[in-house]
Amino acid sequence: MEDVLKKNKLQTLREIFSPTSLPFSEGLLKKTRSVLEEKDLPTRKDENWKYTNLNGLKKLSFDKDMANEILENPFISEGSNRLLIKNGVVIDSTKTIEGVRTNWSDKTLPEVVGSGVMDALNVLHCTAAIEIEFSSGGKTKELELVFENSINTQSFPRLFIRCKKGCKGTVILNYQGTTENASFSNVSSFIDVEENANLTIHKIQKNGVNAFDLQREYVNQSANSTFTINTFCLSGKMTRNDLYIKVKGNNCETYMNGAYTLKGKSHCDNHTTVDHEVAHCYSKELYKGVVDGFATNVFNGKVFVRKDAQKINAFQSNANILLSETGTVNSKPELEIYADDVKCSHGSTTGQLDDEAVFYLRSRGLSEKAAKELLVKAFLGEVLEEIDHEEVRSYVEGQIELHFTA
Amino acid sequence: MIEIKNLHANIEGKEILKGLTLNVNAGEVHAIMGPNGAGKSTLANILAGREEYEITAGDITFDGVDLLALSTEERAREGLFLAFQYPVEIPGVSNVNFLRTALNEIREAKGEDPITAKEFMALVREKSKIVELDSKLASRSVNEGFSGGEKKRNEIFQMAMLNPKLAVLDETDSGLDIDALRIVAKGVNSLKSPENASIVITHYQRLLDHIVPDFVHVLYDGKIVKTGGKELALELEEKGYDWIKEEMQVS
Numbered sequence: 001m002e003d004v005l006k007k008n009k010l011q012t013l014r015e016i017f018s019p020t021s022l023p024f025s026e027g028l029l030k031k032t033r034s035v036l037e038e039k040d041l042p043t044r045k046d047e048n049w050k051y052t053n054l055n056g057l058k059k060l061s062f063d064k065d066m067a068n069e070i071l072e073n074p075f076i077s078e079g080s081n082r083l084l085i086k087n088g089v090v091i092d093s094t095k096t097i098e099g100v101r102t103n104w105s106d107k108t109l110p111e112v113v114g115s116g117v118m119d120a121l122n123v124l125h126c127t128a129a130i131e132i133e134f135s136s137g138g139k140t141k142e143l144e145l146v147f148e149n150s151i152n153t154q155s156f157p158r159l160f161i162r163c164k165k166g167c168k169g170t171v172i173l174n175y176q177g178t179t180e181n182a183s184f185s186n187v188s189s190f191i192d193v194e195e196n197a198n199l200t201i202h203k204i205q206k207n208g209v210n211a212f213d214l215q216r217e218y219v220n221q222s223a224n225s226t227f228t229i230n231t232f233c234l235s236g237k238m239t240r241n242d243l244y245i246k247v248k249g250n251n252c253e254t255y256m257n258g259a260y261t262l263k264g265k266s267h268c269d270n271h272t273t274v275d276h277e278v279a280h281c282y283s284k285e286l287y288k289g290v291v292d293g294f295a296t297n298v299f300n301g302k303v304f305v306r307k308d309a310q311k312i313n314a315f316q317s318n319a320n321i322l323l324s325e326t327g328t329v330n331s332k333p334e335l336e337i338y339a340d341d342v343k344c345s346h347g348s349t350t351g352q353l354d355d356e357a358v359f360y361l362r363s364r365g366l367s368e369k370a371a372k373e374l375l376v377k378a379f380l381g382e383v384l385e386e387i388d389h390e391e392v393r394s395y396v397e398g399q400i401e402l403h404f405t406a
Numbered sequence: 407m408i409e410i411k412n413l414h415a416n417i418e419g420k421e422i423l424k425g426l427t428l429n430v431n432a433g434e435v436h437a438i439m440g441p442n443g444a445g446k447s448t449l450a451n452i453l454a455g456r457e458e459y460e461i462t463a464g465d466i467t468f469d470g471v472d473l474l475a476l477s478t479e480e481r482a483r484e485g486l487f488l489a490f491q492y493p494v495e496i497p498g499v500s501n502v503n504f505l506r507t508a509l510n511e512i513r514e515a516k517g518e519d520p521i522t523a524k525e526f527m528a529l530v531r532e533k534s535k536i537v538e539l540d541s542k543l544a545s546r547s548v549n550e551g552f553s554g555g556e557k558k559r560n561e562i563f564q565m566a567m568l569n570p571k572l573a574v575l576d577e578t579d580s581g582l583d584i585d586a587l588r589i590v591a592k593g594v595n596s597l598k599s600p601e602n603a604s605i606v607i608t609h610y611q612r613l614l615d616h617i618v619p620d621f622v623h624v625l626y627d628g629k630i631v632k633t634g635g636k637e638l639a640l641e642l643e644e645k646g647y648d649w650i651k652e653e654m655q656v657s
Contacts, residue, residue, distance in 0.1 A: 354494070354496075356494045357494050357496045359478065359494075360490065360493070360494040360496070360548075361496075361499075361508075362455075362477070362478040362479045362482070363454050363478050363479075363488050363490075364504070364505070364508040365479055365482035365508045365509075365511045365512040365515075366479060366507055366508055366511055367479050367511065368477075368479070370507060374503075374504060374507065375499065377499075378496065378497065378499045378547075379498065381498045382498065
């Protein structure tokens with residue numbers, strides 16, 4: 001009894017997680033354990049978690065058995081470079097895709113770490129580690145990782161993505177869950193975009209309606225590089241993305257696009273940070289979404305322009321449409337500028353569908369539902385236009401349609 | 407085709423229509439004229455099913471169906487079309503995409519198969535010619551960045567595409583220059599047939615030089631107070647509405 005009282009929420013939560021069996025260095029494990037000894041789960045008192053409450057995690061319970069529902073074909077791309085991570089674990093780690101490591105029997109994991117409690121949990125309970133490298137002469141240009149959860153389980157992948165000097169690469173991170181799935185995904189990704197490299201990540205979060213999906217991406221950009229990340233939050237009980245991009249070299253371009261379709265009681269939170277450490281860079285962020293039912297969307301976009309980082313062009317925009325009277329949007333754009341010769345803008349809007357437009361469409365024979373669907377598609381179309389990957393775009397378009405029929 | 411009987415309607419507690427009665431048969435063109443605030447646009451909006459209006463008395467029968475019991479989209483599927491006084495701009499929704507959806511919803515309601523892409527494009531080409539609408543405009547976002555004239559031509563283009571039984575043109579001439587007026591009128595005339603009918607709501611007689619009405623009605627203070635042939639429009643143009651108001655006060 002005394003033990004129970006002494007335990008904090010985090011310690012109680014950890015009892016259902018299995019310890020990692022991956023080869024981390026002893027030093028890293030020790031350091032990480034000490035982080036967790038002092039800390040508890042973030043609460044609403046933490047500025048970064050003001051609108052996202054993790055109390056729901058305590059209701060998690062995991063399955064022991066295998067699932068009877070399976071996803072027919074969770075892959076989006078037609079390419080041959082596809083990797084399946086099922087219920088947290090890499091399936092067939094002996095399969096070789098050039099530039100991809102999933103088997104760590106002969107090597108310890110990279111020492112790189114993120115910050116915070118969730119990242120520490122990812123280390124100590126890591127279920128899969130995948131290293132991806134796009135290098136010159138490498139045949140792999142595009143890769144799709146499917147993270148499929150068909151039982152209620154813990155899925156704690158750790159991803160290391162490196163796009164080498166002058167190379168180009170595309171990664172599709174496709175998180176899929178069975179309809180009612182209640183898993184806990186906790187993902188840490190470490191991404192390096194080297195000089196003159198061009199990396200694009202398409203991230204799809206189509207989790208089961210009871211699933212928690214907390215993710216962090218730590219991105220470093222070197223000079224003359226281009227980095228694009230397109231994030232689609234389509235379903236799940238709680239989706240939280242923390243995207244940190246450090247632009248460390250001159251003449252970089254950074255693109256962040258996001259679209260979300262929320263309904264029921266789902267909660268979606270995108271925290272993004274772009275840190276312009278040096279001059280002559282461009283960044284553009286566009287997140288748009290629709291919120292129906294009792295759903296909540298949180299957006300927090302931070303742009304830093306450090307001292308002497310002159311001639312920065314940084315643009316940020318977040319737009320929301322509330323489809324119900326019970327939905328909630330908390331949007332907070334932030335700019336912190338310490339240089340004096342920059343061009344930056346940010347904007348945030350939250351509104352409803354234009355009643356006049358709905359009436360106009362209905363007067364031509366469209367049902368109210370079809371009219372609203374058409375307007376929502378048009379609203380999100382601005383984000384989809386930015387997606388140059390045909391299969392990803394048509395998948396997301398299809399999901400938007402399904403969102404209205406299901 | 408449509409029978410409006412003793413229609414009374416309010417908006418925000420204010421009575422706008424005060425016993426309007428109007429019969430339109432297939433093959434006829436009816437013009438409704440009247441001073442500002444008489445209730446002309448209210449009538450158009452009620453026919454199209456705008457929900458802000460409260461019908462306090464009267465009824466409307468459209469081709470044997472109780473029109474007031476139908477939703478806006480059901481009315482459109484039954485063959486009623488409203489050309490808006492102020493067409494709405496809808497960024498991101500392409501004109502053709504929206505029309506194809508509309509056409510297919512109407513066909514589905516009639517139990518017909520959806521139109522094929524080929525048939526649809528042929529129809530777009532044919533109908534856009536009627537209003538001299540550039541086929542590029544047809545594929546742009548609905549009314550976005552269109553000039554006043556283009557918007558009205560787009561209304562008639564949509565009307566041509568949907569081929570309604572009854573078209574209600576709400577001040578379609580407002581904001582049009584002479585050339586655009588001629589094109590719009592030509593479009594409306596070319597769609598005229600013994601099976602369909604139109605109600606043309608207008609302020610000015612000039613549109614009626616181009617779209618020749620079978621009947622002209624004067625709407626004043628929520629009622630049709632005078633009905634005549636096309637010469638009534640000329641009389642109104644010449645004398646204004648004051649003599650009607652005076653006649654009303656005398657009686």
